[in-house]
Amino acid sequence: xxxxxxxxxxxxxxxGGRVFVTTASLFVLSFFGCSLTCAKLHNSPKALVDQVWQxxxxxxxxxxxxxVDWQATRQSLLSKDYTSREQAYTAIRVALKQLGxxxxxxxxxxxxxxxxxxxxxxxxxxxxxxxxxxxxGRLIIVKVLEKSPAFKAGIKIGDEILAINGKSTQxxxxxxxxxxxxxxxxxxxxxxxxRAMHQSFNVKLTRANLELPTVSYTLKxxxxxxxxxxxxxxxxxxxxxxxxxxxxxLKAQHVDGYLLDLRGDPGGLVDSSVAIARMxxxxxxxxxxxxxxxxxxxxxxxxxxxxxxxxVVLVDGDSASASEILTAALKDNNRAVVVGxxxxxxxxxxxxxxxxxxxxxxxxxxxxxxxxxxxIGHKGITPDVKIDLTQPQQQQxxxxxxxxxxxxxxxxxxxxxxxGFNQK
Numbered sequence: 001x002x003x004x005x006x007x008x009x010x011x012x013x014x015x016g017g018r019v020f021v022t023t024a025s026l027f028v029l030s031f032f033g034c035s036l037t038c039a040k041l042h043n044s045p046k047a048l049v050d051q052v053w054q055x056x057x058x059x060x061x062x063x064x065x066x067x068v069d070w071q072a073t074r075q076s077l078l079s080k081d082y083t084s085r086e087q088a089y090t091a092i093r094v095a096l097k098q099l100g101x102x103x104x105x106x107x108x109x110x111x112x113x114x115x116x117x118x119x120x121x122x123x124x125x126x127x128x129x130x131x132x133x134x135x136x137g138r139l140i141i142v143k144v145l146e147k148s149p150a151f152k153a154g155i156k157i158g159d160e161i162l163a164i165n166g167k168s169t170q171x172x173x174x175x176x177x178x179x180x181x182x183x184x185x186x187x188x189x190x191x192x193x194x195r196a197m198h199q200s201f202n203v204k205l206t207r208a209n210l211e212l213p214t215v216s217y218t219l220k221x222x223x224x225x226x227x228x229x230x231x232x233x234x235x236x237x238x239x240x241x242x243x244x245x246x247x248x249x250l251k252a253q254h255v256d257g258y259l260l261d262l263r264g265d266p267g268g269l270v271d272s273s274v275a276i277a278r279m280x281x282x283x284x285x286x287x288x289x290x291x292x293x294x295x296x297x298x299x300x301x302x303x304x305x306x307x308x309x310x311x312v313v314l315v316d317g318d319s320a321s322a323s324e325i326l327t328a329a330l331k332d333n334n335r336a337v338v339v340g341x342x343x344x345x346x347x348x349x350x351x352x353x354x355x356x357x358x359x360x361x362x363x364x365x366x367x368x369x370x371x372x373x374x375x376i377g378h379k380g381i382t383p384d385v386k387i388d389l390t391q392p393q394q395q396q397x398x399x400x401x402x403x404x405x406x407x408x409x410x411x412x413x414x415x416x417x418x419x420g421f422n423q424k
Contacts, residue, residue, distance in 0.1 A: 045088035049077045052092050052106065052361055055353055056099075061292045061364045066100045073098065085357065103348055104363045110175065112360030115352065119269055121212050121238030124185050126150045126205045130161065132174055138162070139169050139177055145212070149205040155193065162200055163192035183207055214268075215242035219253050220405075222416055228255035228309075229405060232276075235268025235322040240275040247279060247306045257310035257419045259412075261405060263340060267321030270349075274299045277329040279306045284333035285371040287325045289349055292365075301333075311336040312415045315383060320344030327381055328370035338383040339415040345380035387414045 053074045056065075073095055082088045092106045107115060117123045127148020133140040139161040144151050161169050164180040181189060185207050194200045214234050220227040228250030232239065250258065267273075270287075277286045281301035289297045313327055313336045324343050330336035349366030369375055389397070393410055397403055405412045 045082035045085055046078060046080075048085070048355060048357055048359070049082070049088050049091055049095075050074070051355055053077060053095070055361055056096070056104070056363055059351060059363050059365045060099065060104065061348070061366060062099070062101075063292050066098060068098045089359075101348075101364055103350055105361075107352070107360035107362060109358040110178075112352075112354070112358065115360065118212070119236055121214065121236035122209065123212060124209050125181065125207055126189060126191075127208075127210055128155060130174065130177065133160065136160075137171055139172070139174070145210060148210055149208055150203075153203050153205055155191075155203060156195065159193045159195050161191055162194055165190055166192075185209055211238065212236060213242065214239045215246050217246035217250060219250065219255065220259075225256045225419075226254060227416065227419065228253070228258040229261065230258065231261040231405065232265055232323075234265055235270075235272040235276070235326075237269060237272065239268065239272045240279075243276050243279060244306065251307055251309075255309065257312070258307065259312050259314065259415050259419065260336070261314045261412075262319045262323045262327060263314050263316040263411070264318045265320075265323040266318065267323050267346075270322055270325065273322035273325045277326050278302055278304045280311060280330060281305055281333055281335055282308075284329070284335075286329040287371070288369045288373070289366045290369065297366075310419055312418050313338045314411055314415050315340040315343050315381065316389075316411070317341050317344060317380075321346045324376055324381055325368065328374070328376065331381065331384070332371035332374075337385065337418050338381065339385045339387060339418055340383050340411050341386070341388050342382055343376070343380035345376050345378050347375055347377035385414060385418055387411050 053070075057070060057074075077091060077095060080091065082091065089106060089108060096104055096106060127145035127150040128141050129143035130139045131142050132138075141150075141155060141157055141159045141161065144155055144157060161177070163169060164177060167180060169177055183189065188204055188206050190202055190204045192200055192202050214236050215230065215232055217228065217230045220229045228247075230243070230246050230250070232243065247258075274286050278301050282303045282305040284301050286299040286301060288299075291297075311330065313330055315323065315327055315338060319327065319340075320343065324346065327338055327343065331338050347368050348364045349368055350362045351365045353361045353363065355361060367375070367377070370381075387410060389410060397409060403409055407413055
């Protein structure tokens with residue numbers, strides 16, 4: 001069973017033609033009940049509705065269903081006639097809302113596919129992330145993957161997309177733009193772009209298979225010391241191998257200590273979080289999960305730490321779920337000093353089940369606790385050294401990402417000081 005814990009903002013963005021709908025939760029990617037529900041159901045909207053009801057009935061963490069008569073809910077759902085999938089989707093969402101749990105949610109085919117693609121660490125497309133520019137209603141490129149078709153073509157962050165294959169993007173929704181950009185690997189796509197202070201121009205790209213890197217690292221000298229800086233953006237299936245390479249590469253450069261930056265990391269695969277914790281820990285509990293029957297599943301270190309050098313972990317209010325599992329494991333086991341702001345506070349485990357028509361259901365099935373038994377839900381993790389950014393500092397870093405993890409980044413400089421390697 002693949003477990004993943006992810007917390008997102010409430011925005012949407014397209015990555016190489018995929019739509020990522022964001023929320024906050026701890027997920028488990030699982031094919032539970034597929035033989036029970038998928039293979040035996042007829043392809044009808046009503047069957048889909050009942051499929052969702054059955055999964056919640058068997059797996060939802062709260063056996064009282066938020067004090068809702070869940071049997072009566074089934075009768076109500078099945079008493080209706082659904083003339084389209086969209087009607088069934090709406091009925092499902094209304095029924096799930098009764099649970100009072102925003103993390104138990106229905107995923108339409110695009111959302112489910114995007115979720116599984118992202119956590120795999122691989123996708124297909126041209127290698128750009130886009131958002132809607134609220135000032136002018138245009139699509140703006142906010143990220144370009146290195147070595148991607150877009151990167152090789154010279155596309156830059158801040159470029160605005162005026163048209164996709166000749167179709168204007170004015171007023172278009174991000175998800176609709178995603179559909180236009182999505183296609184088979186090897187197929188071409190033409191984007192009409194506009195760059196600040198330049199005229200519009202066309203770029204022809206060929207879609208390709210893409211790896212989504214989650215780990216970056218560098219050696220940062222400070223006051224005669226050698227700091228191994230590692231930035232983990234999310235926990236995908238490829239993150240453990242990326243982390244292993246980062247630690248080993250920095251170790252070969254004889255670093256004096258490590259700084260693991262989890263700021264802004266929404267989480268990801270729980271298995272990846274546990275695997276990465278084992279790269280830093282030789283002993284101790286990593287996380288405990290408890291289901292609605294009180295059954296406890298415990299994950300421990302296995303004596304496989306790659307380094308014993310000093311470690312500081314940087315976190316903020318957007319460090320969530322799998323990030324919090326890793327942070328708590330290192331903090332509670334006295335392996336690292338945690339610096340930064342209070343973390344997000346997400347301690348619910350969800351299972352994401354594939355449904356019969358390409359949709360998915362995220363259903364809360366467990367609660368997790370830190371090694372010391374702390375429930376961080378709605379509270380988060382309090383850093384050992386609490387450093388909150390002021391609003392001007394936050395705005396400065398957001399306006400100029402190049403200042404991130406530099407002497408202009410107060411949380412970073414405090415982390416360096418905690419390591420004992422003071423900046424000059």
